[in-house]
Amino acid sequence: xxxxxxxxxxxxxxxxxxxxxxxxxxxxxxxxxxxxxxxxxxxxxxxxxxxxxxxxxxxxxxxxxxxxxxxxxxxxxxxxxxxxxxxxxxxxxxxxxxxxxxxxxxxxxxxxxxxxxxxxxxxxxxxxxxxxxxxxxxxxxxxxxxxxxxxxxxxxxxxxxxxxxxxxxxxxxxxxxxxxxxxxxxxxxxxxxxxxxxxxxxxxxxxxxxxxxxxxxxxxxxxxxxxxxxxxx
Amino acid sequence: xxxxxxxxxxxxxxxxxxxxxxxxxxxxxxxxxxxxxxxxxxxxxxxxxxxxxxxxxxxxxxxxxxxxxxxxxxxxxxxxxxxxxxxxxxxxxxxxxxxxxxxxxxxxxxxxxxxxxxxxxxxxxxxxxxxxxxxxxxxxxxxxxxxxxxxxxxxxxxxxxxxxxxxxxxxxxxxxxxxxxxxxxxxxxxxxxxxxxxxxxxxxxxxxxxxxxxxxxxxxxxxxxxxxxxxxxxxxxxxxxxxxxxxxxxxxxxxxxxxxxxxxxxxxxxxxxxxxxxxxxxxxxxxxxxxxxxxxxxxxxxxxxxxxxxxxxxxxxxxxxxxxxxxxxxxxxxxxxxxxxxxxxxxxxxxxxxxxxxxxxxxxxxxxxxxxxxxxxxxxxxxxxxxxxxxxxxxxxxxxxxxxxxxxxxxxxxxxxxx
Numbered sequence: 001x002x003x004x005x006x007x008x009x010x011x012x013x014x015x016x017x018x019x020x021x022x023x024x025x026x027x028x029x030x031x032x033x034x035x036x037x038x039x040x041x042x043x044x045x046x047x048x049x050x051x052x053x054x055x056x057x058x059x060x061x062x063x064x065x066x067x068x069x070x071x072x073x074x075x076x077x078x079x080x081x082x083x084x085x086x087x088x089x090x091x092x093x094x095x096x097x098x099x100x101x102x103x104x105x106x107x108x109x110x111x112x113x114x115x116x117x118x119x120x121x122x123x124x125x126x127x128x129x130x131x132x133x134x135x136x137x138x139x140x141x142x143x144x145x146x147x148x149x150x151x152x153x154x155x156x157x158x159x160x161x162x163x164x165x166x167x168x169x170x171x172x173x174x175x176x177x178x179x180x181x182x183x184x185x186x187x188x189x190x191x192x193x194x195x196x197x198x199x200x201x202x203x204x205x206x207x208x209x210x211x212x213x214x215x216x217x218x219x220x221x222x223x224x225x226x227x228x229x230x231x232x233x
Numbered sequence: 234x235x236x237x238x239x240x241x242x243x244x245x246x247x248x249x250x251x252x253x254x255x256x257x258x259x260x261x262x263x264x265x266x267x268x269x270x271x272x273x274x275x276x277x278x279x280x281x282x283x284x285x286x287x288x289x290x291x292x293x294x295x296x297x298x299x300x301x302x303x304x305x306x307x308x309x310x311x312x313x314x315x316x317x318x319x320x321x322x323x324x325x326x327x328x329x330x331x332x333x334x335x336x337x338x339x340x341x342x343x344x345x346x347x348x349x350x351x352x353x354x355x356x357x358x359x360x361x362x363x364x365x366x367x368x369x370x371x372x373x374x375x376x377x378x379x380x381x382x383x384x385x386x387x388x389x390x391x392x393x394x395x396x397x398x399x400x401x402x403x404x405x406x407x408x409x410x411x412x413x414x415x416x417x418x419x420x421x422x423x424x425x426x427x428x429x430x431x432x433x434x435x436x437x438x439x440x441x442x443x444x445x446x447x448x449x450x451x452x453x454x455x456x457x458x459x460x461x462x463x464x465x466x467x468x469x470x471x472x473x474x475x476x477x478x479x480x481x482x483x484x485x486x487x488x489x490x491x492x493x494x495x496x497x498x499x500x501x502x503x504x505x506x507x508x509x510x511x512x513x514x515x516x517x518x519x520x521x522x523x524x525x526x527x528x529x530x531x532x533x534x535x536x537x538x539x540x541x542x543x544x545x546x547x548x549x550x551x552x553x554x555x556x557x558x559x560x561x562x563x564x565x566x567x568x569x570x571x572x573x574x575x576x577x578x579x580x581x582x583x584x585x586x587x588x589x590x591x592x593x594x595x596x597x598x599x600x601x602x603x604x605x606x607x608x609x610x611x612x613x614x615x616x617x618x619x620x621x622x623x624x625x626x627x628x629x630x631x632x633x634x635x636x637x638x639x640x641x642x643x644x645x646x647x648x649x650x651x652x
Contacts, residue, residue, distance in 0.1 A: 054559060054646040074564045074641070082561020093556045093649065097252035109241060110561040158561070 001162060001193050002028040002051065007060035009046055020046045022216035024060070028195070030161075033188040033226070035196045035204040038213035044197045045166060047213065051195065052085055052164045053077045065161050082110050086155030090167035092147040094139040100126060100150045101135040107158040125153035129183055145176035152183055156192075163187065163194040169203055181206045182229040202227075246574050256546060261582035263538030264625065268586025269593070271528030271621055276594040276611035278521040284607025285513050293374040293469050295476045297505040299483060300465035301491075305499030309492040317491045317500050320461040326490070327466070331482045333474030336373070339463040341366035341453050343422075346464075353446065354420040355407040362403055363445040364421060366453020374467055375435065377447075382415045382430030389449040396452075397421065398430035400443040421446060424456055476507030532624055536579060540632030543575055547636040554640050555648025564641040571640055575633030576626055583625045587618065 009021040020043045028034055038044045049055035050062065053069060062069045064084055072080065086107075087093075094103045104122040113121075126132050129149035139147055148168060155163055165184070169177035181203060188194050188208075196207055204210050205227045212220035250257045301317040324337040344350025344363040353362050369385045377384055377398070384398055399407075399414065408414045414428045426448060434443035441447075453459065468483060470476045484501045487493070493500045547554070554567055594611040601608040 049646050052559070054644075054649070078558060078561050078563040081559065087559050089649065093552070093559075095553050095556060098248065102248075106557070107560040109245070110557070110563070110566065115241060115244070154560070 001030045001032070001065055002026065002195075003061075003063040004051075005061045007047075007050065007057050007062065009043075009050065009055070009057050020216055021050075021057070024216075024218060026211065026218070026221075028193065030193055031188070031191050033185070033194045033196075033208040034211060035198055035207040035209070036211045036213060037197075037199060037201075037204050039199065042213040043216045044199075044213050048164055048166055048195065048197045051162075052087060053081050078110075082107060082158060084161045086158060086160035086163045088148070088151050088155050088163065088165035088168045090170040092139070092144075092151045092171075094147060094150060094154075096139050099136045099138050100131060100142065100153075103139070103150055104154045104157050107154060111158060121157055122153075125157050126150070128156070129153045143176075144172050145179055148172060148176075148180050149183065152180070152187075156187065161193060163192055165194065165196045167197055167199075169198065169200065177203065178206075178229045178232045185226075185229055242570070242573065245570060246577060249570075249574065250578070256542070257578065260539050260542045261578050261585070263535035263542075264532065264579050264582035265535070265586040265589075267528070267531035267533070267535030268583045268621060268625075269590045270531045271524075272587050272590030272613050272618075273593055274524035274528050275521070275613045275617055276590065277597070277608075278517065278524045279613065280594070280598065280601075280608045280611030281520060282517045283609040283611070285517060287609050288607050289510060289513075293506075294510040295472055295474065295507045296374050296467060296469040297476060297480055297503045297507065298465050299468055299480070299501060299503045301487075301501055302499055304493055304497055306494040306497045308494035308497065311492060317493065318462050319464075319466060319487070321463055322461065323487060323490070324463070324466050327468060327483050327486060330486060331468075331479055333470050333479050334483075335469045335471045336370055337469075338368040338370045338374075338467045339450060339465075340368075340371065340467060341450065341457070341459055341462075341464045343457060351422040353403070353407065355417070358407045360403070360406050362400075363441070364453070365441070365445060365447050366450040366457075366459075367447050368450050371447075371467060374469055375441075378433040378435055380431045380433045381413070382428070384430055384432075385447060385449055390451050393451040393455055394449055395424065395426045396429045396448070397426040398432055398447040399428055400441065400445050401431060401433055402442075402444040403446065404431050421448070422456060470507070476505060480505055480508075528621075529624070532621065533628065535582070536625065536628040536632050539575060539579055539582075539629065540635055543571065543633065543636040544639065547571070547640045550640075551643055551648045554643065555645045558645040559649060567640050568634075568637040571637040572630055572633035575636075576629040579625045579629035580622070583622060587621075 004024055004026040007021055007024040008019075010017045010019040024047060036044045036047060046055065050057050053072065064080070067080070069080070095106070098106070101119065101122045104125055105118040108118040108121060123132060123135060126135050129152055131146060131149055131153065134142060134146060139150070142150065163184075168184070169180055172180060177200075184194055184196070185206060194207075196203070198204055205224060206229050207224070208226050209223045210220070211218055301319045304311065304313050304315045304317060307313045321339050324339045328334055328337040342363060342365045344361065350361040350363050353360055367385060368390060369387060372384050379398075380401065382398070385396070388394070389396055397419070399419075404414050407419060408417070414431060417428050418425045419428060420426075432443075435441070448456075468479065470479045480503050484503070485495070487501050488495055488497065491500070557567065590613075598608070598611055
């Protein structure tokens with residue numbers, strides 16, 4: 001699903017440049033549940049942003065679902081993002097003046113799907129994350145865990161190939177974190193490819209493969225025995 | 234372009250606008266105010282114009298009164314302060330020798346310039362009223378609104394008929410309420426005159442009011458023994474002629490005839506309606522032009538205010554725009570949404586301003602109706618409205634482009650990072 005070869009990325013910070021990614025090689029197959037770990041500054045978020053087409057690599061190749069991602073125009077990147085990827089953020093990033101259902105329906109709006117189907121799909125995915133009753137509540141009326149579940153529903157709504165989660169449990173307490181991981185595991189069980197960036201070991205252990213990043217290179221890449229979140233909820 | 238007409242685009246825009254009410258309200262106040270001022274000023278200027286038009290509609294505006302006074306300079310062996318008297322024959326001279334003159338009418342009056350108004354008696358009732366000796370042609374310059382009967386005619390002049398046209402107030406004061414004055418006789422300066430007409434007060438009376446009596450010029454001459462002397466004359470130019478030039482020529486002619494110094498400004502005086510009217514027309518034109526400039530400037534300021542607030546909004550909404558782009562919004566969709574928001578707000582504000590401006594003008598019209606103020610039917614022409622709308626849409630788009638461009642130039646990754 002994702003093939004990354006010799007990926008380099010550096011940021012200019014004033015006069016000196018910061019080499020963040022120093023040759024990343026990563027191959028992720030369909031249906032995998034991968035966590036990218038590392039201390040802050042290890043380059044894990046940068047890698048996720050490049051995979052998410054929010055940022056561009058300086059060197060190296062990145063192929064997503066057999067489509068080479070290279071020199072994309074903003075328009076093309078927007079279309080690919082919409083078609084291939086679902087985002088889950090640490091700070092949820094819901095639009096605060098839209099209710100839960102409208103937030104979930106937003107990526108569908110940009111796909112040009114009709115209003116009626118958007119509504120149906122939004123409700124379907126909210127149901128899936130157990131928030132059907134909260135469809136018409138604004139984000140400010142939801143708890144952190146509920147907000148993240150709305151965000152997961154939104155990421156799923158566009159039926160992406162890959163789910164990208166950037167510290168999805170970073171702003172949540174342990175119990176809620178496990179609830180969210182439980183959802184992600186359920187989605188993965190249905191065959192969706194998921195990539196999670198985290199620095200929490202227990203969260204990483206709930207995925208199937210851990211990629212350790214350190215100073216811009218992959219230090220360790222191993223498949224692990226998955227801990228089911230449901231056992232802890 | 235298609236996205237302008239899809240329901241979804243508008244639902245997005247309405248959603249954004251509805252959920253940010255305060256921001257929207259502040260945004261539209263600028264343009265609302267601009268258009269309100271534009272419509273208000275244009276309408277007021279038009280109302281003034283209409284008001285003046287109505288005031289002068291009963292007056293041949295290309296005309297003047299001309300009279301003589303004492304000379305101001307010694308000339309040709311005469312001392313200064315010599316009294317010059319105009320004569321009937323002068324009217325023919327001016328009519329024949331000055332180019333562009335349509336007609337000249339001599340006038341005499343009693344009780345106008347300081348002398349005592351003659352006593353007028355109807356049986357037991359009496360009063361003192363101004364009396365004018367006139368030619369029928371005076372009616373062409375300062376139109377009399379006759380309520381009853383007729384005005385003077387040529388036959389009255391020819392035969393020096395002892396007839397008169399009286400003002401409304403005289404009718405009220407000298408006759409009983411249910412009495413018809415037409416055909417009755419009243420005594421003016423001890424001579425009986427038959428009343429043939431009653432006139433109503435006019436907007437543009439200069440001396441007559443509603444308490445004057447008009448008698449034929451020839452009769453006046455006999456009754457008051459004025460000989461060839463005339464009080465003043467009325468000179469009317471053809472509609473397109475320069476009345477100020479006619480005034481100069483007429484004065485020059487008279488100066489030569491009465492041996493008055495060419496530079497003497499005191500011997501002959503004129504009250505030039507054309508000149509006055511020209512000044513008023515110029516004033517109204519200036520007013521309209523100023524209103525236009527001020528209106529456009531305020532609209533401009535309003536539109537800039539909208540752009541300003543949208544720009545702040547974009548900064549405030551950076552994160553939202555970042556989210557939208559992460560979810561797959563194309564740059565053009567973001568751009569389009571912001572421009573449409575700008576145009577839509579401008580238009581709503583503009584239409585609101587026009588409506589309120591219109592109501593305001595209507596209220597003003599009702600308020601000034603009873604007052605003695607030249608203000609009638611303040612309207613703004615459709616061209617101006619269309620022009621204002623066009624300006625608003627064009628400027629709304631242009632001003633919307635700035636924040637829109639800013640919105641898409643922020644990379645989604647940076648926008649999302651902003652906390």
